[in-house]
Amino acid sequence: MSLDGMLPLVTALPDHLAGSERLLDGLSPRPAPAAPRRVLLCGMGGSAIAGDVARPFLARQGVDLTVWREYDLPSWADASALVVLCSYSGDTEETLTGARLAVAAGCPVLGIASGGELLARGRDGGWGRPFPVIALPAGLPPRAALGHGLGALLGGLHACGAIGSPAAASAAAVAVLREGVARLGPDVPENPAVRIARSLLGRFTVVYTTSPEAHGAGARLKAQINENAKSPAYAVALPELDHNDIVGWEVLRPRRDAFALVILRGGDEHPRTALRVAATLDLVGGEFHAVHEIGARGDGPLARSLSLVQFGDYLSCYMARAAGVDPVPVARIDALKARLRGGTAP
Numbered sequence: 001m002s003l004d005g006m007l008p009l010v011t012a013l014p015d016h017l018a019g020s021e022r023l024l025d026g027l028s029p030r031p032a033p034a035a036p037r038r039v040l041l042c043g044m045g046g047s048a049i050a051g052d053v054a055r056p057f058l059a060r061q062g063v064d065l066t067v068w069r070e071y072d073l074p075s076w077a078d079a080s081a082l083v084v085l086c087s088y089s090g091d092t093e094e095t096l097t098g099a100r101l102a103v104a105a106g107c108p109v110l111g112i113a114s115g116g117e118l119l120a121r122g123r124d125g126g127w128g129r130p131f132p133v134i135a136l137p138a139g140l141p142p143r144a145a146l147g148h149g150l151g152a153l154l155g156g157l158h159a160c161g162a163i164g165s166p167a168a169a170s171a172a173a174v175a176v177l178r179e180g181v182a183r184l185g186p187d188v189p190e191n192p193a194v195r196i197a198r199s200l201l202g203r204f205t206v207v208y209t210t211s212p213e214a215h216g217a218g219a220r221l222k223a224q225i226n227e228n229a230k231s232p233a234y235a236v237a238l239p240e241l242d243h244n245d246i247v248g249w250e251v252l253r254p255r256r257d258a259f260a261l262v263i264l265r266g267g268d269e270h271p272r273t274a275l276r277v278a279a280t281l282d283l284v285g286g287e288f289h290a291v292h293e294i295g296a297r298g299d300g301p302l303a304r305s306l307s308l309v310q311f312g313d314y315l316s317c318y319m320a321r322a323a324g325v326d327p328v329p330v331a332r333i334d335a336l337k338a339r340l341r342g343g344t345a346p
Ligand code: PA5
Pocket: 044, 045, 046, 047, 086, 087, 088, 089, 090, 091, 092, 095, 141, 142, 143, 227, 330, 333
């Protein structure tokens, strides 16, 4: 695949989300409605991000979702919590470790995978009992399956009785994403994602996020810049960053040209945080080659979070194009997984 293999997948995000309802059709056995108020999502990388993006939407519905990027499980994961196991490949070892423990501990579990051991063991009960797994379309880079995975997560939580129907929120998100495709899809100089990509090229990107709706998009942008644009980035959240990050630039000031700042602004900013953005930029804006602000669009937390995700997805593809790198392969991730499986060392 090449850049022309990733860009259509970014453009397909609204279609993937819109079509995700169908993924629930084959859900077998159907999860028993349990109305869990606490949800633990075990996943890594491109499969975990659906949880970060869904968090503010779920919080509005009174559901506390914890994203667990670790081996094992937190001690509070018991029969009262729903454990959602997300692995696009179905073979990610951290997620499988949590999966086996959750099944053994009697937690209600729901899997989301395109194949692998997670899908197989859910169906055949090989870990002690069968559990429902939502099967995602196979053959995609995991991070390009976000629309499928997020739709499966929301639909699965609805099927489990954790939330009401996500249909209206999804439709609002799809509408804003379709507008985004028209605005951000064409590779033309007036496209803001193209313009910002050029300014980030060859630099270390720092991502500041201003509210819960933006925090998940910040984690996504960091990972997309890493994996698609093969470039370094980190993401850090307001208001916390005002208590440490702003002090950390002094020594690197002579190299300010090597750093660029992107601020992702959610629609749910606390008024004091909005004040902090201006004050923070007054203090640290000069430490960066360029500072770019991107505001969320649309109605409701899901639409707004996804509008920021989509901007970043396009941005990372345009960075890859400008850098002349192929956004699709993630050779080091593959090599690392192979080595830990006992295969070829990188
Ligand atoms: O984007 C990627 O390829 C990675 O971040 C993967 O998502 C991550 O390694 C986890 O794999 P999986 O999504 O198959 O569980």
